[in-house]
Amino acid sequence: MTDAPATVTPTDNPESLTEESSALRAIGLRKRYGRVSVVNGLDLEVPRGKIYGFLGRNGAGKTTTIRMLMGILKPDRGEIEFFGHRTRRTTTALKRRIGYVSQSQHFYPWMSARQLGRFVGGFYPNWDTAEYDRLLRVLEIPPDRRSSQLSGGMRMKLALALALAHHPDLLILDEPTAGLDPVAQREFLEIVKNQSRNHGRTTLFSTHRIDEVERAADKVGIIDEGVMRYEGDLDDLRAEVRRLVEMPRKPIAVPQPTEPDESDDAPKPPALPLPTVRRENPLAGHDGYELLRDESVPERQQLIYRCTLPSPWMAPMPDGWRIEPLSLEDIFMAYAGLRVAEV
Amino acid sequence: MTSTLIRKELHQHWWAFLLIGLLSLLGIGWILLFSIMQGQGGSHLIAMRLHAFLLAFSALILGNRLVVAEYSSRTQLFLESLPLPRLRIVLVKFFLGLIVILLSAAGGLSIALVVSARTEVYTPRFIGILNARYLCFAVFVYCFFFGMGFLGRYRFVGYALIIGGITLLTRIRDLQMSDLAPIHLVGGTFPFEREVYPVTSLAITGGLALAFFLLAVALASVREGSVSSLLGERMSYRDKITLTALIFGILSAAYVIDEHKTKAPYQLAGGAEAADTRIARVTVAPTSREARELADQIGKDLDAMADFLGLESMPPIFVIERPDLDPDQFEYGWLDSAEGVIVRTAFRHPDWRYALCLEHLVGDVIENTSHGRAMKEDRFWVIDGFTLYWPHRGDSDAPLDRDRHLLLRALYGTEHLGELRKPGDLHRWFTHQERVGHEITAGIGWSLLRVLEQEAGADAARNWMRTVLATERSPSLISAYRDWETPIDTRFQKITGMSLPEFLGRWNEALDPWRETLAEPLEKLPTIQGKLEFEGEEGATTQVHYDFSPPGETDPEYFTRPVLLYGETAPFEVQLPESQLKRHPLASEESREGWLPETWGSGTGFTWTFAADSPALRCRIISGWRHTHIP
Numbered sequence: 001m002t003d004a005p006a007t008v009t010p011t012d013n014p015e016s017l018t019e020e021s022s023a024l025r026a027i028g029l030r031k032r033y034g035r036v037s038v039v040n041g042l043d044l045e046v047p048r049g050k051i052y053g054f055l056g057r058n059g060a061g062k063t064t065t066i067r068m069l070m071g072i073l074k075p076d077r078g079e080i081e082f083f084g085h086r087t088r089r090t091t092t093a094l095k096r097r098i099g100y101v102s103q104s105q106h107f108y109p110w111m112s113a114r115q116l117g118r119f120v121g122g123f124y125p126n127w128d129t130a131e132y133d134r135l136l137r138v139l140e141i142p143p144d145r146r147s148s149q150l151s152g153g154m155r156m157k158l159a160l161a162l163a164l165a166h167h168p169d170l171l172i173l174d175e176p177t178a179g180l181d182p183v184a185q186r187e188f189l190e191i192v193k194n195q196s197r198n199h200g201r202t203t204l205f206s207t208h209r210i211d212e213v214e215r216a217a218d219k220v221g222i223i224d225e226g227v228m229r230y231e232g233d234l235d236d237l238r239a240e241v242r243r244l245v246e247m248p249r250k251p252i253a254v255p256q257p258t259e260p261d262e263s264d265d266a267p268k269p270p271a272l273p274l275p276t277v278r279r280e281n282p283l284a285g286h287d288g289y290e291l292l293r294d295e296s297v298p299e300r301q302q303l304i305y306r307c308t309l310p311s312p313w314m315a316p317m318p319d320g321w322r323i324e325p326l327s328l329e330d331i332f333m334a335y336a337g338l339r340v341a342e343v
Numbered sequence: 344m345t346s347t348l349i350r351k352e353l354h355q356h357w358w359a360f361l362l363i364g365l366l367s368l369l370g371i372g373w374i375l376l377f378s379i380m381q382g383q384g385g386s387h388l389i390a391m392r393l394h395a396f397l398l399a400f401s402a403l404i405l406g407n408r409l410v411v412a413e414y415s416s417r418t419q420l421f422l423e424s425l426p427l428p429r430l431r432i433v434l435v436k437f438f439l440g441l442i443v444i445l446l447s448a449a450g451g452l453s454i455a456l457v458v459s460a461r462t463e464v465y466t467p468r469f470i471g472i473l474n475a476r477y478l479c480f481a482v483f484v485y486c487f488f489f490g491m492g493f494l495g496r497y498r499f500v501g502y503a504l505i506i507g508g509i510t511l512l513t514r515i516r517d518l519q520m521s522d523l524a525p526i527h528l529v530g531g532t533f534p535f536e537r538e539v540y541p542v543t544s545l546a547i548t549g550g551l552a553l554a555f556f557l558l559a560v561a562l563a564s565v566r567e568g569s570v571s572s573l574l575g576e577r578m579s580y581r582d583k584i585t586l587t588a589l590i591f592g593i594l595s596a597a598y599v600i601d602e603h604k605t606k607a608p609y610q611l612a613g614g615a616e617a618a619d620t621r622i623a624r625v626t627v628a629p630t631s632r633e634a635r636e637l638a639d640q641i642g643k644d645l646d647a648m649a650d651f652l653g654l655e656s657m658p659p660i661f662v663i664e665r666p667d668l669d670p671d672q673f674e675y676g677w678l679d680s681a682e683g684v685i686v687r688t689a690f691r692h693p694d695w696r697y698a699l700c701l702e703h704l705v706g707d708v709i710e711n712t713s714h715g716r717a718m719k720e721d722r723f724w725v726i727d728g729f730t731l732y733w734p735h736r737g738d739s740d741a742p743l744d745r746d747r748h749l750l751l752r753a754l755y756g757t758e759h760l761g762e763l764r765k766p767g768d769l770h771r772w773f774t775h776q777e778r779v780g781h782e783i784t785a786g787i788g789w790s791l792l793r794v795l796e797q798e799a800g801a802d803a804a805r806n807w808m809r810t811v812l813a814t815e816r817s818p819s820l821i822s823a824y825r826d827w828e829t830p831i832d833t834r835f836q837k838i839t840g841m842s843l844p845e846f847l848g849r850w851n852e853a854l855d856p857w858r859e860t861l862a863e864p865l866e867k868l869p870t871i872q873g874k875l876e877f878e879g880e881e882g883a884t885t886q887v888h889y890d891f892s893p894p895g896e897t898d899p900e901y902f903t904r905p906v907l908l909y910g911e912t913a914p915f916e917v918q919l920p921e922s923q924l925k926r927h928p929l930a931s932e933e934s935r936e937g938w939l940p941e942t943w944g945s946g947t948g949f950t951w952t953f954a955a956d957s958p959a960l961r962c963r964i965i966s967g968w969r970h971t972h973i974p
Contacts, residue, residue, distance in 0.1 A: 033566075067567075070424065072423050072424065072567060073567045074567060092426045092427065092428060093426075095425075095426035096426045100424050102420070102421075102424050105421070106416070106417045106418050106419075106420045106421040107418070107421055108351075108355065108418050108421070109416070110355065119347060119350075119351055120425060122344065122346070122347025122350075123344055123347060123425045123426050123427055124426065
């Protein structure tokens with residue numbers, strides 16, 4: 001059993017050659033477990049040197065997508081493109097160019113950080129022991145302590161050190177901050193940002209936390225139910241998505257019946273709400289506006305739209321409607337769908 | 344990449360490898376010890392049985408450490424995140440463990456071959472067979488435990504189902520586990536099969552090994568390893584309850600089947616039944632006055648034997664007349680689906696002897712009632728002796744020459760076998776039978792019981808015979824444990840108050856005076872000799888040339904009617920029933936050398952001995968049974 005050389009060259013097939021600015025692309029990835037479709041035709045593109053926040057709820061398909069990108073799972077359909085090399089499944093040679101930190105760490109409990117470095121280094125030809133030692137020092141990981149005796153945060157940092165010590169072209173982190181305390185989360189994200197800033201490291205990290213994406217990501221992809229619902233820059237996303245809110249409606253004047261008996265003893269009928277006129281949605285049927293979510297209540301309509309026109313949301317709204325900007329969290333909710341059961 | 348994985352495995356499981364090394368040394372130590380204990384007698388390769396057990400235990404340890412430890416702690420997920428194909432992870436583990444097991448197997452076998460060189464004559468074919476059998480077994484046990492390891496927590500269910508299934512199968516079909524591959528490869532025939540490769544067993548074992556290896560690869564790969572990962576999780580409370588119920592169910596089923604397996608008594612139409620018997624049920628057919636008398640006599644004697652041994656039941660006996668048989672011939676009928684012992688004999692022949700008939704029946708009844716446990720080689724002298732002791736029972740203080748022909752058999756036998764002074768000499772009873780014939784060894788057994796009766800007292804002798812012959816418990820793990828916990832020799836000392844070596848010393852002392860007293864008849868008992876040669880071209884049939892060496896001047900009272908007894912044996916069969924033996928008379932001068940009328944194909948099993956009747960002993964004397972394969 002021999003592995004292909006670590007150096008990857010683009011194929012001769014012109015169709016497989018893509019824009020060089022992409023470090024990683026996924027094209028139409030699909031994965032089913034029995035009857036359940038976990039990832040359903042997902043497209044994804046991570047630009048070189050950027051940090052990509054892969055945002056989605058628990059169970060949205062983030063980990064399955066990442067495991068397919070890492071070659072741990074085989075996609076049922078679709079292709080993956082690493083640095084211009086298109087493949088159905090990530091090969092061992094390609095994996096050597098990736099640093100990977102999984103959601104939970106399953107290190108050998110008897111191995112110390114130093115032993116883990118020696119072991120993992122055996123699988124990467126360009127393993128840099130000095131860099132690994134430096135990372136252990138910088139990340140304050142005791143090199144001779146067994147991995148079973150390290151805290152969750154320490155273990156995650158150790159995983160990051162192991163992922164970085166072979167100078168990967170691409171760093172893939174699967175919910176790296178899950179289970180960490182706020183300080184450790186902040187520390188971890190700073191390390192990732194420094195890696196991108198100082199070493200131009202392309203990074204894809206998955207998370208279900210919007211604040212992390214806001215803090216670290218240059219580009220965001222929002223996945224829901226195995227489908228990429230949005231992919232783009234954060235600023236564009238903020239500019240494109242707005243909430244359209246109906247102003248309070250005018251009640252229809254209805255003549256009140258005369259009261260026949262003013263005595264205190266007689267029971268009074270309950271006050272009925274006055275009927276109102278529902279305003280017509282001004283964006284219904286307009287090209288360039290995509291309804292993401294309808295949050296309407298009986299009293300008023302609330303509609304979240306994404307505008308894909310070159311200059312979004314510049315047109316004035318008719319009377320009775322106002323446009324509200326949204327936080328990234330609201331936008332995520334609109335995409336990922338806040339599904340509160342009516343109880 | 345591979346070397347990194349190997350280093351990791353060695354570092355992680357160093358104590359397991361060390362333990363396997365120690366087990367291997369223990370096995371080798373046992374082989375050496377066995378060789379010292381065995382001396383010049385028997386095959387030293389028998390010691391490989393314990394080594395095979397230790398080898399299987401080593402494979403269990405390896406399967407657990409290399410597979411179960413990895414998948415139950417989910418560290419395989421860490422390996423899968425590295426640039427490392429999943430299949431390589433499995434193959435590195437597999438071959439590392441396989442090398443360790445094969446080294447252990449080869450080490451043990453090599454040592455056994457070296458130490459056995461003192462007593463074995465090796466041929467390249469014999470060594471090839473031994474290697475093929477043992478190494479194939481080693482590969483199988485390793486593949487089995489490696490594959491089962493991937494079932495994770497369900498491997499226990501797998502073990503329970505396999506053990507339960509085999510137990511049920513052997514109970515239902517009356518099969519011996521040791522006859523089934525792969526156990527057969529290291530079973531009773533392992534040290535003795537010199538000529539024929541057990542191709543079927545090797546093929547089955549190799550096929551099973553491959554199947555378990557493929558199971559391992561499939562479970563490690565299917566659904567990207569998620570199946571093995573799920574199976575590797577620890578057992579839940581519900582799993583444990585289910586497993587316990589499953590094991591209990593299998594054991595109950597085995598017990599119920601065993602209980603219901605009791606065969607219905609054989610129904611013989613017509614025949615005279617023994618009257619007024621308590622335990623023995625005897626039928627002699629066809630009905631006649633002689634048949635009725637014979638049935639009554641057998642019933643009376645077997646009832647008395649049941650009282651003597653404390654038996655509470657015995658199988659029904661059916662004696663059927665067959666006038667065409669010689670008066671000293673007894674042909675047994677095998678009952679597949681009914682209970683009982685069938686004997687065909689010419690009981691109305693003028694030369695027919697009742698005592699001889701009873702000798703045969705006693706042995707059969709005890710074999711049946713003891714579930715075969717009285718037939719173990721280390722205690723076989725008791726049943727062999729009892730077949731003569733009971734029909735010729737009498738006053739325990741009577742001198743041994745009251746039954747002169749039996750005493751002569753004992754003296755003649757010991758003269759040809761050499762001194763029997765150590766317990767180990769009694770443990771090789773089957774070898775003695777092959778050398779001098781079972782009628783002579785029965786005479787030795789009879790003399791041992793008679794001397795025991797005189798030295799330890801009638802009660803102690805009877806208790807000893809009851810202990811060995813009246814074991815009515817069916818074979819089980821508990822009875823096997825009891826046998827192991829208190830070996831038969833220890834039980835002998837507890838019951839008789841004498842150690843076995845001490846008793847053998849007294850027995851020799853008791854026989855010595857008779858050797859002088861009966862020196863003259865003993866001198867008249869000749870040693871029978873002769874040789875056989877096989878002649879035939881390769882690929883063609885083979886003819887057998889015999890050359891009988893008559894003992895010179897002989898007394899017909901001690902030597903008469905010499906014959907060559909021979910027969911074709913099935914694979915691994917060494918003994919043939921009397922009815923299947925052919926007789927080539929050698930009485931006349933011109934018939935003492937010549938060719939047997941038949942021809943045989945190469946590889947056919949062949950057994951033979953020169954023999955003659957000895958009226959003084961009332962039995963046959965032989966040159967010694969030989970077993971070979973037609974070249």
